[in-house]
Amino acid sequence: MKVLFVGGTGDISTSVSKYAVEQGIDLYLLNRGQTSNVVSGATVITGDVRKPDEVRRALNGLRFDAVVNWVAFVPEDIERDIELFRGLTRQYIFISSASAYHKPPLHPIITESTPLHNPYLAYSRNKQACEERLMLAYREEGFPATIVRPSHTYAHHIPSIIGGDQPYALAERMLNGWPVIVHGDGSSLWTMTHAEDFARGFVGLLGHPLSIGQAIHITSDDVLNWNQIHHIIADALGVEAKIIHIPSDFIARVNPSVGAGLLGDKTWSAVFDNSKIKSLVPGFKAVIPFHQGIHKVLAWFDEDEGRKKCDPQVHSTMDQIIRAYRAATD
Numbered sequence: 001m002k003v004l005f006v007g008g009t010g011d012i013s014t015s016v017s018k019y020a021v022e023q024g025i026d027l028y029l030l031n032r033g034q035t036s037n038v039v040s041g042a043t044v045i046t047g048d049v050r051k052p053d054e055v056r057r058a059l060n061g062l063r064f065d066a067v068v069n070w071v072a073f074v075p076e077d078i079e080r081d082i083e084l085f086r087g088l089t090r091q092y093i094f095i096s097s098a099s100a101y102h103k104p105p106l107h108p109i110i111t112e113s114t115p116l117h118n119p120y121l122a123y124s125r126n127k128q129a130c131e132e133r134l135m136l137a138y139r140e141e142g143f144p145a146t147i148v149r150p151s152h153t154y155a156h157h158i159p160s161i162i163g164g165d166q167p168y169a170l171a172e173r174m175l176n177g178w179p180v181i182v183h184g185d186g187s188s189l190w191t192m193t194h195a196e197d198f199a200r201g202f203v204g205l206l207g208h209p210l211s212i213g214q215a216i217h218i219t220s221d222d223v224l225n226w227n228q229i230h231h232i233i234a235d236a237l238g239v240e241a242k243i244i245h246i247p248s249d250f251i252a253r254v255n256p257s258v259g260a261g262l263l264g265d266k267t268w269s270a271v272f273d274n275s276k277i278k279s280l281v282p283g284f285k286a287v288i289p290f291h292q293g294i295h296k297v298l299a300w301f302d303e304d305e306g307r308k309k310c311d312p313q314v315h316s317t318m319d320q321i322i323r324a325y326r327a328a329t330d
């Protein structure tokens with residue numbers, strides 16, 4: 001099977017790329033050649049997907065059983081890809097997001113038929129708009145679209161309520177004995193999925209004819225509350241988690257940019273019915289629970305101390321919210 005990944009060297013997609021090669025897939029990676037993250041066994045094609053003419057020249061007539069775009073975020077990306085890959089692939093997979101599901105949740109268990117509606121987070125609304133454009137192309141012209149919705153999938157970052165773009169920030173706070181914020185009372189449920197588990201489900205969808213025209217989420221069945229998540233991280237670090245509980249709406253008032261990510265995602269419980277992916281990919285099962293997965297993450301950081309660098313602004317933001325909350329409650 002010949003497959004093209006647009007991107008394919010990110011935090012999640014690297015795990016998928018490696019697993020795809022292990023499964024014997026003839027994998028091509030289209031990127032700008034600006035990453036040192038090399039996937040052994042994959043063929044790298046240098047090109048910028050934002051420049052379609054450049055990509056057409058780089059592909060030089062190649063056709064694929066599946067094309068996956070890991071870096072499509074807005075409808076304009078989808079419009080471009082439909083024109084670029086129409087007739088060149090038997091399947092086009094768009095990476096959406098489970099954060100696009102209805103907020104607040106309509107039911108304790110999320111299925112693929114749960115409506116998409118997120119009034120808090122522009123990222124999620126853009127993903128929804130991308131899905132809608134793809135499904136229109138599928139209905140009107142038979143464009144072979146498959147939509148995959150990951151939830152919280154990790155490989156090389158430590159889950160954090162604030163500062164998710166600084167993957168070691170929470171560990172740094174815990175190791176320094178600084179307080180860490182958990183929204184609400186910490187009892188909302190969250191699903192943690194290791195990227196290696198996600199890869200096993202995802203690769204099974206490549207070239208799968210019954211996935212065309214479908215939306216499928218791929219998550220673990222490992223459900224924890226946010227207090228448990230923080231205590232598991234602290235235990236793995238060998239320290240105690242000094243948790244301070246702060247309501248999500250208070251955080252949103254103090255820092256609206258942080259609040260959007262909370263109210264649009266992590267505030268709410270997220271528990272998924274994975275029946276569809278298990279029916280399409282028989283034998284799929286997530287086998288890395290978070291208490292094991294976090295040790296794999298920490299081992300990756302320990303391999304290179306440079307990976308532990310954090311932007312001090314993340315800690316300033318957390319401290320600002322904590323000070324405001326303490327002042328209000330005092």
